[in-house]
Amino acid sequence: xxxxxxxxxxxxxxxxxxxxxxxSYTVSGLRGLFWYRQDPGKGPEFLFTLYSAGExxxxxxLKATLTKKESFLHITAPKPEDSATYLxxxxxxxxxxxxxxxxxxxxxxx
Amino acid sequence: xxxxxxTPSHQVTQMGQEVILRxxxxxxxxxxxxxxxxxGQKVEFLVSxxxxxxxxxxxxxDDQFSVERPDGSNFTxxxxxxxxxxxxxxFCASSEAGGxxxxxxxxxxxxxxxxxxx
Numbered sequence: 001x002x003x004x005x006x007x008x009x010x011x012x013x014x015x016x017x018x019x020x021x022x023x024s025y026t027v028s029g030l031r032g033l034f035w036y037r038q039d040p041g042k043g044p045e046f047l048f049t050l051y052s053a054g055e056x057x058x059x060x061x062l063k064a065t066l067t068k069k070e071s072f073l074h075i076t077a078p079k080p081e082d083s084a085t086y087l088x089x090x091x092x093x094x095x096x097x098x099x100x101x102x103x104x105x106x107x108x109x110x
Numbered sequence: 111x112x113x114x115x116x117t118p119s120h121q122v123t124q125m126g127q128e129v130i131l132r133x134x135x136x137x138x139x140x141x142x143x144x145x146x147x148x149x150g151q152k153v154e155f156l157v158s159x160x161x162x163x164x165x166x167x168x169x170x171x172d173d174q175f176s177v178e179r180p181d182g183s184n185f186t187x188x189x190x191x192x193x194x195x196x197x198x199x200x201f202c203a204s205s206e207a208g209g210x211x212x213x214x215x216x217x218x219x220x221x222x223x224x225x226x227x228x
Contacts, residue, residue, distance in 0.1 A: 034217075089153075089169075
């Protein structure tokens with residue numbers, strides 16, 4: 001059974017204070033690992049797809065990395081508008097279903 | 111930017127009643143999905159739909175659930191006889207096809223329908 005564990009559950013940062021979110025996974029052959037952002041009352045918003053260990057993707061203050069067992073979402077010099085829940089999901093080979101983690105709730109204070 | 115649209119945003123239904131949740135996927139997408147998120151829990155996969163048939167479903171998606179693409183733009187989820195435990199946020203998603211040898215295409219989500227069963 002595919003599993004995704006995210007840590008920490010919640011993270012409070014000061015504006016400009018960089019940090020990393022962790023996503024550990026077990027999957028029967030990884031087709032892709034996805035990062036989403038979810039604001040309260042909204043659906044998940046796609047951020048990145050990672051396919052293989054060693055891959056990195058960047059978008060503004062966010063950078064996602066992937067190893068064979070985990071992925072990190074690095075947030076550099078965050079701003080209050082980065083406050084959201086960040087979700088990690090895996091997709092197994094031959095499947096379309098995404099298996100989600102519980103998310104990390106990030107709060108960035110001015 | 112194209113987006114997935116879901117209606118209604120909130121649906122309140124009596125237990126035992128049928129409910130239909132509606133979605134308009136992104137127009138050039140070929141795969142459609144339903145997920146649900148019970149309050150305080152993870153987002154859970156229900157079903158994927160391609161070429162007018164179910165391509166994959168989870169254990170949650172039992173005989174009480176059905177999906178349909180009634181025309182060229184809508185995608186619906188029907189719950190035949192709702193239970194209290196069906197109360198959740200239901201998300202529709204869609205993706206481009208992406209086949210063997212093609213890059214895996216991300217799923218794009220709507221903002222959900224909050225289903226409340228009384």
